[in-house]
Amino acid sequence: MYIRVSYDTKPDSLLHLMVRDWQLELPKLLISVHGGLQNFEMQPKLKQVFGKGLIKAAMTTGAWIFTGGVSTGVISHVGDALKDHSSKSRGRVCAIGIAPWGIVENKEDLIGRDVSIFSPEVCNF
Structure with a gap:
């Protein structure tokens, strides 16, 4: 799901x-x-520990995870x-x-009233 706001x-x-x-x-x-925003490699074991820990923290506490909404740097590891x-x-x-709206990929597809696009590889609802 997405929303564009002022x-x-x-x-x-x-x-x-x-x-x-x-x-x-x-x-x-x-x-x-x-x-x-600079991409970096994480050792596989460290990446696994980071990912599992983040997900466990969110699930056990009922947390929402906020990111900068880009697929670079540490946020790409959150996405993974x-x-x-x-x-x-x-x-x-x-x-x-x-x-920021200016960096959203394929934003043209999101313009209009009641536009609904579902992306299962990203959406986790």
Whole structure:
């Protein structure tokens, strides 16, 4: 799911949309993952520990995971962990990427009223 909002959109309106319309449970914790945009390799064992730990932390606490919404740097490793988790269907993890509109790929496909595009490899709902 996605939503494009203005810089002056009220946070209460976004929360209402996510909880009432998208039927997400209110989080008990927010996990914010940020890092540089430069890609880097992570040793396979470390990547596995990072991914499993992040998913376990989110699931056991009912957290939402926030990222910069790009597929570079540390955030690409978060995306890999989410994809691995969703492929094993072990429960829901709410991940929210907040990206500037200018860098969104295929944004032309998202313009219009009531445009709905489902991307199973990314969406974890």
